[in-house]
Amino acid sequence: MSHQLETALHPSxxxxxxxxxxxxxxxxxxxxxxxxxxxxxxxVRLHIVEFxxxxxxxxxxxxWEVPVMVQRLCGICPVSHHLAASKALDQVVGATRLTPTAExxxxxxxxxxxxxxxxxxxxxxxxxxxxxxxxSEVSRRNIVGIAAAHPEIAKRGVLLRKFGQEVIRVTxxxxxxxxxxxxxxxxxxxxxxxxxxLLADIYQTVGWCxxxxxxxxxxxxxxxxLYKEFxxxxxxxxxxxGAEGELDFYHGSLRARDGNGGILFDAVDYCDxxxxxxxxxxxxxxMKFPFFTAFxxxxxxxxxxxxxxxxxxxxxxxxxxxxxxxxxIDYCGGLPTHAPLAYHWARMIELLHAAETxxxxxxxxxxLGDDLVRTGERATEGVGVIExxxxxxxHHYRVDEDxxxxxxxxIVSTTHNNQAMNEAIRQVARRYLDGCEITEGxxxxxxxxxxCFDPCLSCATHALGQMPLAVELVDAAGxxxxxxxxxxxGAVCQPCA
Amino acid sequence: MSGRFTIDGKIVAFTEGQxxxxxxxxxxxxxxxxxxxxxxxxHGSCKLCTVKVDGRHTASCTMLAQADMVVExxxxxxxxxxxxxxxxxxxxxxHFCPSCEKSGDCKLQATAYELGMMSAHYDHFFPKxxxxxxxxxxxxxxxxxxxxxxxxxxxxxVDRKNAFALCGRGIHTHLIVNxxxxxxxxxxxxxxxxxxxxxxxxxFLRKDKGFNVPIGRRVFDLKPISAYVDASAAxxxx
Numbered sequence: 011m012s013h014q015l016e017t018a019l020h021p022s023x024x025x026x027x028x029x030x031x032x033x034x035x036x037x038x039x040x041x042x043x044x045x046x047x048x049x050x051x052x053x054v055r056l057h058i059v060e061f062x063x064x065x066x067x068x069x070x071x072x073x074w075e076v077p078v079m080v081q082r083l084c085g086i087c088p089v090s091h092h093l094a095a096s097k098a099l100d101q102v103v104g105a106t107r108l109t110p111t112a113e114x115x116x117x118x119x120x121x122x123x124x125x126x127x128x129x130x131x132x133x134x135x136x137x138x139x140x141x142x143x144x145x146s147e148v149s150r151r152n153i154v155g156i157a158a159a160h161p162e163i164a165k166r167g168v169l170l171r172k173f174g175q176e177v178i179r180v181t182x183x184x185x186x187x188x189x190x191x192x193x194x195x196x197x198x199x200x201x202x203x204x205x206x207x208l209l210a211d212i213y214q215t216v217g218w219c220x221x222x223x224x225x226x227x228x229x230x231x232x233x234x235x236l237y238k239e240f241x242x243x244x245x246x247x248x249x250x251x252g253a254e255g256e257l258d259f260y261h262g263s264l265r266a267r268d269g270n271g272g273i274l275f276d277a278v279d280y281c282d283x284x285x286x287x288x289x290x291x292x293x294x295x296x297m298k299f300p301f302f303t304a305f306x307x308x309x310x311x312x313x314x315x316x317x318x319x320x321x322x323x324x325x326x327x328x329x330x331x332x333x334x335x336x337x338x339i340d341y342c343g344g345l346p347t348h349a350p351l352a353y354h355w356a357r358m359i360e361l362l363h364a365a366e367t368x369x370x371x372x373x374x375x376x377x378l379g380d381d382l383v384r385t386g387e388r389a390t391e392g393v394g395v396i397e398x399x400x401x402x403x404x405h406h407y408r409v410d411e412d413x414x415x416x417x418x419x420x421i422v423s424t425t426h427n428n429q430a431m432n433e434a435i436r437q438v439a440r441r442y443l444d445g446c447e448i449t450e451g452x453x454x455x456x457x458x459x460x461x462c463f464d465p466c467l468s469c470a471t472h473a474l475g476q477m478p479l480a481v482e483l484v485d486a487a488g489x490x491x492x493x494x495x496x497x498x499x500g501a502v503c504q505p506c507a
Numbered sequence: 508m509s510g511r512f513t514i515d516g517k518i519v520a521f522t523e524g525q526x527x528x529x530x531x532x533x534x535x536x537x538x539x540x541x542x543x544x545x546x547x548x549x550h551g552s553c554k555l556c557t558v559k560v561d562g563r564h565t566a567s568c569t570m571l572a573q574a575d576m577v578v579e580x581x582x583x584x585x586x587x588x589x590x591x592x593x594x595x596x597x598x599x600x601x602h603f604c605p606s607c608e609k610s611g612d613c614k615l616q617a618t619a620y621e622l623g624m625m626s627a628h629y630d631h632f633f634p635k636x637x638x639x640x641x642x643x644x645x646x647x648x649x650x651x652x653x654x655x656x657x658x659x660x661x662x663x664x665v666d667r668k669n670a671f672a673l674c675g676r677g678i679h680t681h682l683i684v685n686x687x688x689x690x691x692x693x694x695x696x697x698x699x700x701x702x703x704x705x706x707x708x709x710x711f712l713r714k715d716k717g718f719n720v721p722i723g724r725r726v727f728d729l730k731p732i733s734a735y736v737d738a739s740a741a742x743x744x745x
Contacts, residue, residue, distance in 0.1 A: 070638065072646055074717035079606035103715070183722025187605065190721065198721035383719075412640035413714055 015436040018044050018053035029453055032056075032460055039465070041456055043439060049446060053336035054439045056432050056460065058297035065418045073099055073409045074298055078189050079193055080405070080420070082461070084466055086130065088187050089123035089178055090423075094405040097394030099193035101281075101412060102409050104386025111379030112195035117260050119181035119190060120396065124259055125215075125364040126174025127399035128316075128357050131464045132222065133167020139458045140229050145451025163225070166218045169285035170361075171183050171207075173215050177368060180204045195383035212369045216330070219362040223334050226358045230341070230351075237351045241441075241459040243346045244269045246302060247318035248426070250280070250397050252367045255324030257363065259397040265322055266302065266312065271346045274302065280395035283404055289421065297428050300421060311429035313348075314401025315463060316356035316476075328370070331363035350434050350462035357464070398423045400464050424465040434459040510574030515581050519572075525721045527567035527578060528556050537733035538580050539589050539618050541596075542655035543568040543710075544739050547664065550656050553596075555589050555618065590622040593611055598629045599678075601636065601650035602708075608717040609709030611725025612742050615653060617732035639684065641692035644714055651709040652682045658711065662702035670694045670702060682710070 018024060021044060030040035032185055044053035064083055068076060077095040081088035093116055098109065108116070138151040141160060150158070155162035175185040180200055182188025190196050232236045248266040252258035255265075264278040264286070278286060289298040290307050301310035309458035312318075321339070326332040371377060393403045401423035438459045443452055509522045514536050521530035526549065528538050542553040549568040556567040559579040567580070579585065596615060604610050623663075639647040640687060659682075662670040670691075674683040686693035696702065705709045722728065726741045735741050 072638070072640065072712070072714070072716065072717065075606055075608065078608075078718060096679050188722060189718045192718050197719050205578055385715075413646070414638070 015051060015054050015440065016432065021053065024052055025147065027448055027453070029456060032457055041435060041460075043443065043456075043484075045443075045448075049448070049507050051436075051439045051444050051502040052455075054432070054436045055294055056428075058295050058433055065420055068415050068418045071415055073102055073407065073415055074193055074413075076415060076418075077191055077193070078187075080188055083420075083422075086185055086466060087123055087127045087399050089119055089182065090396055090403050091405070092182070092188070092191050093120055094396045094398075094403045095407070096191040096193060097261075097396065098392035098405045098407050099394070099409075101392030101394075102389050103193045104388055105384040106386060107384065108195055109379070109381040109384055110376040111199050112269055112382055112384070113182050114371055114374055114376045115196045115199055116191055118200070118368060118377060119178055119188075120260050121364045121367045121371070122174045122177025122181065124174075124399050125219075125361060126171045126178065127370065128361040128364070129170035129174060129222075131169055131228075131461075132354060132357060132361070133164065133170070133400070135464075136461050137163065137167070139454070139461065140226075140354070140411050144455050144458050145449070148450055148454070149227070151454070166221070168217060170218055170222075173211055174364075176211075177208060180208060191381065194385050196393075197382065199379055199382065200377045202378065205377070209369070209372050212365070212372060216362070216365045216369060219358070219365040221331060223355075223358045223362055226355045227248070227337075230355060238347070238349050239378040240346050241350045241434040241438045241462070242276075243313075243350070243430050243437060244435070245313050245430055246274060246305070247322055247346070248302075248312050248314055249319040249322045249402055250395060251276075251323050252327070255362075257319060257323040257326045257331075259360075259364075261396075264395070264402075267322055267346070269346065269348065271321070274305075280404070281393040283393065283395065283406075283421075287404075287421070289425075295428075297425055298421075299428050300426050301429075312426065313430045313463075314423055314426040315353065315399075317347070317350075317353045317399060318361050320356040320402065322357055326359070326363050328366035330366055331359055334362060336360045350459050353462040353464070400424055401426055422466070424463070426467065427463045431460055431463050431465060434462070512572055512574060512576035512578060514578040521572035525572050527558060527560070527565075527570050527572050527576070530572045531578075532568065532736060535736065536580070537621075538740070539586075539613055539621060540568060541618060542657065543586075543654060543659055544660075544705065544707075545737060546739075547657065547660045550660070553592070553653065553655060555592055557585065557588065559585065586622055590619075590624050591628075593619050593622055593624055593626045594626075596653050597624075597627045598631045599634070600652060601631075601633065603650075607651070608712065609651075609707050611722065611728050612720070613709055613727075614707035614732065614738060615651075616743065617727040617738070620727075622734050632737070639689075639691050641690040642696065642714075643692070644698045645691060645696065645703055646652050646712040646714055647684070647691055648710055648712060649682060653680065653708055654680055655707060657705045657707065658682070658702040661705045662696070662700065665701040666696075668695055668700065668702070670696045670700075705739070707739065707742070 024044040024046055027043040028040055032039045032041060040057050042055050043051060046052055064074055064080055077092050080095050081092040083091050134153045137156055139265045142151055179185045182190035190198055220385040246266055246268050249264035250258060251265045264280050265276045266274040268274055286303055287300050288303050289300045291298055301307050320335055326335045338359060391408045396403050403423050406419040410416050435456050438455050442455045446452060511518050511520050514531055519530050519534040528543055531538050538556050540556040542550045543556055551566045551569040554566060557564055558567045560576055604616055610616060636649040656673055659671045659673060662668050670685050672683055672685055673680055675681050684694060685690050732738050
């Protein structure tokens with residue numbers, strides 16, 4: 011049913027309602043809703059209105075500059091881009107295996123990233139909806155309102171994020187846009203003083219993460235029907251899993267399941283991602299629509315991120331988070347849940363896992379080592395895949411014999427979730443808006459569905475070369491002299507006057 | 508012959524033949540500069556080292572010190588002019604510090620910090636300057652060239668190779684490679700050449716070594732450029 015809401019059959023004459031811009035998400039996006047005279051929803055779309063272009067302007071730059079440059083895509087999870095690019099370029103410099111110090115420093119950096127990003131998303135961006143209600147008073151539906159009504163929750167959110175940022179600073183050189191990871195390894199390890207600094211707070215951090223899981227479970231228990239049914243969008247899922255099927259944010263192979271949890275593919279070398287995934291361009295968004303090649307555009311779309319990862323893996327390799335994963339799976343009756351609000355529960359389980367992993371790594375003496383970089387036989391191509399906070403992140407580069415980048419392809423986490431987000435808001439629009447007088451509170455339901463996916467809309471705009479464009483030449487009097495437009499398929503045409 | 512002069516009220520000693528900037532730096536008085544290098548004859552092109560001597564503007568890298576001169580350098584008016592010159596250098600090239608591996612080791616960036624430059628102020632030129640990656644060990648990124656001619660002087664006077672030159676006039680002046688093809692690979696430049704290491708910005712990059720010094724240990728992470736007696740030596744050591 012929701013597929014019908016992508017494009018209205020007769021859009022002319024419909025009333026247009028826009029949420030512009032969507033608030034409490036990263037980056038800029040908008041939602042448009044077309045309603046008929048009876049307020050029946052006829053069309054719902056999540057539009058990505060930014061245009062970036064990293065894939066093009068990275069071309070012609072030296073490869074070792076890439077991990078530092080591409081992380082400028084984002085200020086929230088730059089480490090994910092920093093490391094995905096580094097992993098791709100490890101292959102270019104022939105570093106088939108990193109030194110133990112290099113791999114563990116990168117893991118520490120990445121799990122610090124997961125911790126701070128998940129804390130930011132849950133406490134700053136989403137907890138106002140969950141604690142006050144979707145249609146609560148808009149003036150207090152923000153982190154300041156949380157600080158006033160639930161000061162301890164707000165404080166913990168701030169301090170959890172701060173701890174994750176400190177882990178990043180120690181490993182990457184600074185909290186945002188560091189330079190710690192280089193092709194073939196890292197440029198620094200951790201000093202004894204830095205380790206002591208982080209160890210001083212890690213046990214309290216783990217405790218607060220356990221409390222965060224407890225909080226989201228309580229919210230589910232208070233209103234189970236809402237959390238199970240709100241915006242449900244059944245789909246395939248995909249994530250990296252480790253060599254033994256365990257949850258692993260840093261490295262692994264690709265695994266995909268269908269909506270019932272059946273395996274679609276498993277143990278796929280991520281370097282072969284292009285054989286499994288294609289991207290569709292639609293004329294109304296700068297964000298592409300990926301799908302599994304074998305299942306086509308209509309049935310091959312999928313979800314990534316915490317909900318996909320926690321249900322896709324066989325186990326979580328830290329004890330407290332594994333207990334929580336089992337409880338979550340049991341709560342869902344052993345079958346995959348496709349409820350967007352369940353993303354928050356899965357995200358808090360991952361938050362706990364990140365904290366536990368950081369604790370383990372801080373006790374590993376390899377992070378103090380000085381064997382930092384490996385190189386080997388040069389290659390001309392590399393693919394790096396990592397599980398970013400929002401889901402699977404793919405970086406793919408080709409490098410010429412003069413060390414310059416000739417091709418760059420990025421499929422970022424939010425892009426994978428594009429169709430899922432659109433489907434979720436169509437479900438919500440149909441359920442809550444159909445036939446109703448539109449209010450701010452009702453429109454916030456749409457935003458709540460989007461926020462579940464923790465989209466990073468600034469990262470996700472990469473349709474360069476194929477994006478739909480309309481160019482008009484207008485004289486001083488405003489009369490159109492000439493016009494050209496390019497469609498989503500790249501075809502250029504001259505629109506009728 | 509030797510003597511003394513004052514700079515911003517401080518008495519500075521000099522010996523015959525010393526320029527104002529040489530005597531000032533030796534006495535621990537920082538005068539902002541980019542094209543000046545203690546090992547080379549002055550070029551007088553960047554004008555950042557402009558001071559006032561007895562009330563008149565002059566380049567301190569070319570003006571010989573004389574007894575009883577009254578020199579003004581660290582004044583709000585002169586620093587405003589230096590900041591403007593620095594902003595012009597930034598907009599004339601493509602200086603993208605966030606992804607430049609010379610960040611933290613770059614004299615242009617360090618000077619901008621020293622002068623309190625908060626923005627580029629002027630519209631960027633965005634010149635189109637392709638990199639030269641033809642050499643196996645050295646990459647030339649012309650985007651960052653500030654036309655200080657230090658590589659030209661080093662290649663001519665120290666390396667004895669004459670591998671570089673400034674070509675064109677006025678706003679069209681640009682750095683070229685002295686080879687028929689125009690490519691660095693077709694010169695006899697090597698990684699050991701002084702010209703490769705003397706660049707105050709990020710034109711000359713050693714391949715495969717980018718970002719190998721972590722944040723916190725780069726030259727100007729340790730102390731500001733004004734605290735170095737010889738900042739050129741510090742960045743060349745890296």
